[in-house]
Structure formats: C-alpha cells, structure tokens
Amino acid sequence: MAITFEKVNFSYGAGTSLATSILHDITIEMPTGQITAIVGQTGSGKSTLIQHINGLLKPTSGRVIVDGFELSHNTKEKQLISLRQKVGMVFQFPENQLFANTVLEDVMYAPMNFGVSKQDAQLAAQQALTRVNVNEALWAKSPFELSGGQMRRVALAGTLASNPSIVVMDEPAAGLDPKGQNDLLDLVRELKEMGKTVVFISHQMDHVVAVADHVVVMHEGEIAAQESPKLLFNRELSWFNTMKLSLPKAGQFAEKLRMQGMLLPYRPLTLVELSQLINKEVQS
Amino acid sequence: MIEAIKINNLKYSYQGSQQLFDDFNLTIQVGQWVALVGHNGSGKSTLAKLILGLIVANSGDIDVFGERLSVATVNHVRAQIGMVFQNPDNQFVGATVADDVAFGLENMQKPSSEMPKLIDEALEIVGMQAFKNREPHMLSGGQKQRVALASVLALNPKIIILDEATAMLDPEGRDMVMQTLQKLKARFGSELTLITITHDMDEASLADRVVVINDGKLILDGEPATVFSERDIMHSNGLELPFAGELLAKLDKRPNSYLDERELVQWLSHLKK
Numbered sequence: 066m067a068i069t070f071e072k073v074n075f076s077y078g079a080g081t082s083l084a085t086s087i088l089h090d091i092t093i094e095m096p097t098g099q100i101t102a103i104v105g106q107t108g109s110g111k112s113t114l115i116q117h118i119n120g121l122l123k124p125t126s127g128r129v130i131v132d133g134f135e136l137s138h139n140t141k142e143k144q145l146i147s148l149r150q151k152v153g154m155v156f157q158f159p160e161n162q163l164f165a166n167t168v169l170e171d172v173m174y175a176p177m178n179f180g181v182s183k184q185d186a187q188l189a190a191q192q193a194l195t196r197v198n199v200n201e202a203l204w205a206k207s208p209f210e211l212s213g214g215q216m217r218r219v220a221l222a223g224t225l226a227s228n229p230s231i232v233v234m235d236e237p238a239a240g241l242d243p244k245g246q247n248d249l250l251d252l253v254r255e256l257k258e259m260g261k262t263v264v265f266i267s268h269q270m271d272h273v274v275a276v277a278d279h280v281v282v283m284h285e286g287e288i289a290a291q292e293s294p295k296l297l298f299n300r301e302l303s304w305f306n307t308m309k310l311s312l313p314k315a316g317q318f319a320e321k322l323r324m325q326g327m328l329l330p331y332r333p334l335t336l337v338e339l340s341q342l343i344n345k346e347v348q349s
Numbered sequence: 350m351i352e353a354i355k356i357n358n359l360k361y362s363y364q365g366s367q368q369l370f371d372d373f374n375l376t377i378q379v380g381q382w383v384a385l386v387g388h389n390g391s392g393k394s395t396l397a398k399l400i401l402g403l404i405v406a407n408s409g410d411i412d413v414f415g416e417r418l419s420v421a422t423v424n425h426v427r428a429q430i431g432m433v434f435q436n437p438d439n440q441f442v443g444a445t446v447a448d449d450v451a452f453g454l455e456n457m458q459k460p461s462s463e464m465p466k467l468i469d470e471a472l473e474i475v476g477m478q479a480f481k482n483r484e485p486h487m488l489s490g491g492q493k494q495r496v497a498l499a500s501v502l503a504l505n506p507k508i509i510i511l512d513e514a515t516a517m518l519d520p521e522g523r524d525m526v527m528q529t530l531q532k533l534k535a536r537f538g539s540e541l542t543l544i545t546i547t548h549d550m551d552e553a554s555l556a557d558r559v560v561v562i563n564d565g566k567l568i569l570d571g572e573p574a575t576v577f578s579e580r581d582i583m584h585s586n587g588l589e590l591p592f593a594g595e596l597l598a599k600l601d602k603r604p605n606s607y608l609d610e611r612e613l614v615q616w617l618s619h620l621k622k
Contacts, residue, residue, distance in 0.1 A: 107489060107519045158436075158517070212390035240435070240516040242388040242548040243589045268519045311520055314592045318610070325618035336592070340599035347602050347620055 068095040068118055068231065068262065073127035075113060087113045089286045091127070095279065100253060100263045102273040102294075105283035106309040111266045112157075114283065115233050118264065119152035120145040132230065150179055153229030157236050159220030163208040168199065168219050171208050175227040186226070193222035197252060214245045221252070232256055234265040238272060250276050270313040274298065274334045284308050298334050315339035351415045353379045353508055353542040354400060359409035361399060361565070369395060369565040373409070379507075380539030382530075384553035384573075385546045385560050388587030392565040393546045397510050401427055414507065428457075431501030435513040437493035440500075441485040446477060449485055450500045457504060471503035472496075474536065475529050491522025495529055502533075508542045509533075515552060527552060550577070550591040554609060561586060578607040 075088040088110050095101040103111050116122040117129050120136050129136040134148045156162065165171035172190035177183065194204060197218040203211065208219055217237075224232065237253075238246045246269075253276050256263050267273055273280055273294055280297050282290040289308055290297055298316060305312060312320065315333045319342075322329065329346060333339040359373040369392050377383050387393045398404045400411055402423040411418040413426045434440055443449030450468045459467065472478045475495040480488065485496060494514055501509055511530075515523040534543060545556060553559050559576040561569040563586040569576045577583070577594045589595060593610035597603060604616050 107521070214389035240513065242587060244587045245389055309521070318592065318596065318614070321610070321614045322617060325614055327618045327621045336595055336599065340596055343596075343617065344601045347600075347617070 067097045068132075068264070069093070069130045070114075070117070071128050071130070073117065073124040073129060075117070075122060076125045079125040087286050088124075091288055093281055093288055093291050095262065095264055095281070097132075097262050098257065098260055099278040100257050100265070100276050101279045101281060102277035103264065103266045103281045103283065104268070104270070104273060104310060105289070109283040110286040111283050112235055113286075115154075115235060115264060115266060118231070118233050119154050120148045121154070146179075150227065151229055152231045152233060153224040153227065155221060155224050155232070155234040155237055157239065159223075159237075160208075160213065160216035162223075163216060163220060166207060167205050168194070168208050168211070169204040171219060172222045172226050175223055179227055181227075189226045189228065190222070193226040194219070196225060196255070197222045198248065214241055217241065217245070218248075225256075229261070231262045231264070234263070236266050236268065238267070238269065246272070270298070270311055270316075271335075274313045282308060282310065294334065299332055351379065352412070353377045353381070353414060355410075355412040356400075357410040357412075359399065359411065360407045361395065361404075361409075362407060370399075370406070370409075371565065373565060373567065375560065375567065375570075377542060377544070379414075379542055381558055382534055382543040382545070382556045383558045383560055384556035385544055385562065386548060386550070386553050386588060387562045387568075388548060391563045391587070393562055394512055395565075396562070397432070397512050397544070397546060400510070401430060401432060428504075429507045431504060431506035431509045433494065433497045433501060433509070433511045433514045435516050437490060437497055437517070438486070440497050441493070443485065445482050446472070446485055446488075446496050446499075447481045449496060450503050453500050453504050467503050471499040474502055474533065475499045489522055490518040491525035494518065494522070494526050498526075498529060498533075507540070508544065510544045510546065512546045513548075514545070515547070515549065523549075523552075527555060531555060548588065550589060550594075554591050561588065563587070574607045574609070 070091045070093045073088055073091040076084045076086045078084045103114065105111050113122065117124060118131060123136060123138050123140055125138060131148060132151050163171050165174060169190055172193055173186040176186040176189045199215065199218050199222060208216060238249045241249060250272060253263055277294050280292065280294050281288060298312060302320060313334050315335050315338060318339060319329050319332055329342045333342050354377040356373060356375045359370045361370040362368045385393045399406055402418055413429060416422050416426060418426050441449055442452050447468050450471055451464055454464050454467060472481055475498050477492065477495050477499055480492065485493060515526050533541060545552065547553055554573045556573065559573050561576060568586050569579055569582060577590050580590055580598055583590055593613045594607065597613060602620065608616055
C-alpha cells in the first residue's frame, strides 16, 4: 500500500516541439506509515515529483501507484477524486492559499468539497485546528489577520481536516522561526504515529535527520539515492559536492574539525552526537 | 553626532489589541549593520513599517538622519530608505531585470539619459550584470533577491532594510544574498546603514550589532559575541544560538568566552594538540 513510482518520465509539453523533459526514469518506493524526505538542489525535480502523488501532474510514461490507485498518462480527471481524498497536499508557503472569511471556514472548505456535511466538516476543522495548536480565540478571525506562523498552521489544518492517509508537504518549515520549525517537526512525527504516510521536501538536512525514515535524493530529474538518513549522510564528502547537497550542521562542523587536524571516529549527524564525540576526544 | 535612526519613547498598538511597543527606544549609528532578531510575531517587521511611515505610531518620535518622521517629511524620509521584502515574487514589475531596476528610477523621475549607467552600476554591485536582459521570473530565488537589492541600490539609499529577505531561499540562495550584503558593506562602509530583520542566527552573526526584540520590548543589544553569550535569554525568547553556540553549551571543556564557528574549530583543534 506504499507510494510506488515505476519508470516514471515526465515532460512539459510532451508531444510538441517544445517538450522539456523534467523527470527521467524514476523508480522509487515511499513506504507506508513512514516519513520520506525528498532532497536535492533547486530545479532537480522535487516539486514535479510530488505533484505526481496526487495527480496534479500525470506521468508522460510509466506509472505511479498510490495505495492501490494507478496513475498513468491516460488516467481520467474524474477518477482523480478518489486519489485526492487519500492524499493531502501542502504546498510551499501554504498561507498564500488562504481565502475564506474566517479561519474555521477556511479549514472546513476541503472536507465540504469532498461532500462531508457542514456539521461534520465543522467538527473535523475544529479537531484539525486543535491538533496544530491554533487557539480557539482565533477561529472566528479572518485568516489574514494572523501572524505568518499562525497562517501556516491554519493552512496545515486545512489539509488535515479531510483526514488524508498520505500527507505530502513541499518545504513545510521554510521561513518559520526556531519554535515554529520544532512544532512542525513534532507535527510530522505525530502524523506518523497516527499511521499516516508522510512525504516532505526539505533543504534543511537537520530536519531530515530529525524525522525521516527514508531519504530520496534527486539530481537533474533523476534519483541519485534512496536510503536511510544514516547511510546517506555517511557517504563521501565529494558525493555531496556533486549533488550540491549539504551535510547536517553537525556533519559540516566535523568536516571543519577534520580540516584542522581533529579527526572524529565517525561522522556525527546531530548536535548531541557531535558534542559527545568531541567530549570523548578531548578527554582522551 | 547625527544618528541614522533614533527611536524615542515609541508607543504602538494594533487596532483594538494590546500595546505592542510601549516606550520603545533604539538608536542606530550611521554606517552600522544591525541585525534585528526575534521570533515570528515579535514585532520586528512592525518596527520596520513604523520607521518607513507605512504605519503610524500612537506616540513617540522617530528621527531619520535627524529629520523627525511626520506627514510632512515621510516622503523625504522614505527616499533615503530602501526596503527588500521576504517574497521576491511580490516585488517584480519589469519584463526584464534591467526594466525592473529602471522602474524605481522612473518613479524618482531620473533623466532617462542617466538611467543606463545607474542600472548597470547597481546590477554590477550585486553581480547580476550578466542577467540584465533576462526575465525576472526565470531567475532563482537568490538571484531574484539580488535584483531586488539592485533596484533599491540604484536609488542610492542611505539605509537599506531587509525584512527576512532570505527566509524563502534555499541554502545556496541564502549564501548568495549574505555574500552580497558583505560586499555591499565593504564597498560602501559608513555611507550605508544596513538593517537585517531575521530569525536566522547564522545570518545575524554577520552584523556589527544584534538587537533582540520580543513583544515589542528590547531584550538584548550588543555585538554578536555578547548577545550569543546569553543562551538562556535567547531560548526563553523563542530563539536559538548559531550552531557553534549551541554546541559550545554542550561541551565539557569550554572556552572562557563565546566563540564563533571558525574560532571554536580553532580552539578545539588546539586543545587536542
């Protein structure tokens, strides 16, 4: 019941003389109930890839299988509604999509769109808002009166309210302050505990290390790696340079120490790990 | 000596809500690079809007180069301040990069004979000359923000305020913009006062001075090393230290004072030798 890409190719303007090929022969699996991070340089095809998960884009060739639903170039628009009920999508800067008169109405929009009664939609919206810590005092306010961090959480609630089994997020933590980022990572973990499959794009390797079970690395429209964060971030430094990918901050710091002649026994991926290794090293 | 910005007993509250700034004071010297930091909703962007006269204080004074901000002076004050916002896509109007830089100059009614030179100079400073005839929407985020900076520079401002100008960028774009700011500072020196509003502490550490605000109150104010020595205060105000600062706090053997990343790497490697 995972998300599977089988030999997916995608081109904009396929079949015309202006065809631009974006994704090349993508074969990946994002395991059910786990958190998959998608990383890679800007322009490597990450956003194009995730838009295939809810059928916003259809493969030019190959197929995507999401929880039994098969998406290919000849999938009809009408069939997509069942896919979109399974997959909740949170775009980059989702606060730009807020539109309703009140916070509550905004969050109710998606479930009502899927045919849920007004009463049930309201209940679902209230639950979703509570889950992302949007204070009840704000529910009747206009979403445009909120701060940036609050707007982001309302937009997230809008996706969660229709209770999707898969949640896909495009850089959900971008632009948030440290607390906002930690809250977001907690929410991602919580979604996993609820049994949901989570896919998120990130440029922050520290976030990947903090929550991801599985990482997909994209480079120029191809899959450059798909493995656990632990395996990935222990690859050679030169590989990261080629991929224009950074190490987690702890790993970067360890590399700088190495250049000054202080060699740690292995590459740490978190602040705690780094501090423990240094403490041991300095003691001996 | 005249100050770039002098804020005196500023009071401001959002319509119908509690007081945000209550007797707030801040003085920024000419030529200083000040990082104004605070969590989302701490009031840092509101302060920028107050300085620009986009919103009006309930009471108190704001002086910009000795000129009191008022209805009569607001246009003259604004003409000396350039502003770069968070979302690069919201600030483009021109069909090409050069057109975009020209827009501000046209607004200032600069003679068209002078424009090409001013545009070239501004784009050269931010390293975007080669993109002069490109369409802005085809650029990367970091490139867009540098063009936005060029548009501001062409107007020859004495103060530039960047309001979370790197928050929407990927790491590469962020580095690009930060390097450009360092170049600007090196080039213009005391002729340019720079205010960067951010919650990224690696970014704040590049400034001459870090000012921490929360709920409209000044919490800390000093050189980066001084401010970053106050880990508990930073944390309780919803902020973190730069990575090296957080690491330092977790080490058994610690240096006597705050060290930035480069210094800490040096210090640790000597310790081992």
